[in-house]
Amino acid sequence: MKNIGLPQLSQNRIARKKELWSILASLMFLYGIYEKFVPYHFHKLVRKYIQKFIGFMSPYMHITFPESVSRQCLQRSDAYSCILTYLSANSLENSKRLKAEVVANSQTPLVLTMEDAEEIEDKFQGVKVWWFSHNTPNDSNDKIYLTLTFHKNYRELITTSYIKHVLEEGKAIKLKNRKLKLYTNNPSNDWWKPRSSKWSQTTFEHPATFETLAMDQEKKEEIIDDLIKFKSGKDYYAKVGKAWKRGYLLYGPPGTGKSTMISAIANFMNYNVYDLELTTIKDNNELKRLLIATSSQSIIVIEDIDCSIDLTGQRTKDEKEDKDGNGKESNVTLSGLLNFIDGIWSACGSERIIIFTTNFVDKLDPALIRRGRMDKHIEMSYCSYQAFKVLAKNYWDNDSDHVLFPIIQKLLGEVNMTPSDVAESLMPKSNTEDFEACLKNLIQSLESVKKKEEEEAKKKEVQLKAMKANGKSAEEVKDNGAIY
């Protein structure tokens, strides 16, 4: 049997190809005429209607995210960088063309992101979406955009849930990767100098964590729970109509770990720290400006609050100038500070923790530390046996009990020693000193403190007895005893 099918088929194909080429040639000819004879301003209009037509016919929708916030502003938009971070972390496996970016203040300085004109596929609750990075050459600003494409049927899911998910996850990744910063306020005279700002910054690299913080486990867990609740409390704070911030008052003798606790909180929350030196601030207005210049997700710290401000809030400026002689003292008032905490000025930025530290909690004005302003009062006290065990783990990696531990436990119950002093004894002073030698050092210093305290108590008793014998009243004896 003769096979005439194949040659016939290829002849048909050639004929169709010829047809196609002639259509293409005609189209190009027409396009040439269109380009030459149709005025340029009509081109834009035609393009717009073609796009409209395609949009009408296509089952897909597009949402565009520009890279920069506005035409004038070169700063990258938050949404754009959150999306890019999200895509870099989640959907780059299938991408063949990547762009390397050096990101300042990130723990991973070299970040791989999607290259221009690259498409990335992502999936959300089983729905496929596509991200496309491109710039628009027709735009005079040559702006870069990210376009999200998805099927019209999933409009609700994508515009409400997916975009929120991408932005939140991108933000969380950025936060996790960022290097923390420590800010200190500049004197206001320097604020207006060129390239100067209200806050100086440096990288915050304190290694303290809650794990290494020596304090009772129960108390530690209570603080951690409080912080976790605060961090996830955005909706709750909005619901009850409160600014999203929390105040902590850390009080206790020197060397009990107040500053260490601040570092542990910063590392735990991944928040920047603003160390506010009140004595360099001239007045409430400056305080307000400094606060406005702080960013969200940060801790604002005022150390030794009792030494930083006139807490009576009663003295007038003149009285103060007379007393200080030069009138250069800070005029930040108690009410200024109260406004600062209450959030009148801080309403523009949320998610902040305010921490005050003091050695003398009794000296503070009750208005300053009432609940609602300083929501949580945390006492940092002398070293307990539990706290000692944390320090033993920090300094010697020691998890197990030691024969000398019961002696130390007993002495710590009798003597007040700060974690800072205990830590000093536990630190080896030479290469030959081992754990046991350090424990013996600690016992020795605990015993010598105990001896000193006993001697002082005895001395006091003798003096009181002598006063009583000299006919002093019980009140006078008590008063004199208190001097000691």
Ligand SMILES: Nc1ncnc2c1ncn2[C@@H]1O[C@H](COP(=O)(O)OP(=O)(O)OP(=O)(O)O)[C@@H](O)[C@H]1O
């Ligand atoms: N609770 C603690 N846990 C771990 N280390 C501590 C603790 N308390 C003190 N230290 C150690 O002692 C040093 C001094 O502690 P820190 O500066 O935190 O004390 P402070 O309470 O802020 O003192 P001050 O009231 O004088 O400012 C720290 O560098 C740390 O090594």
Ligand SMILES: [Mg+2]
């Ligand atoms: Mg301190």
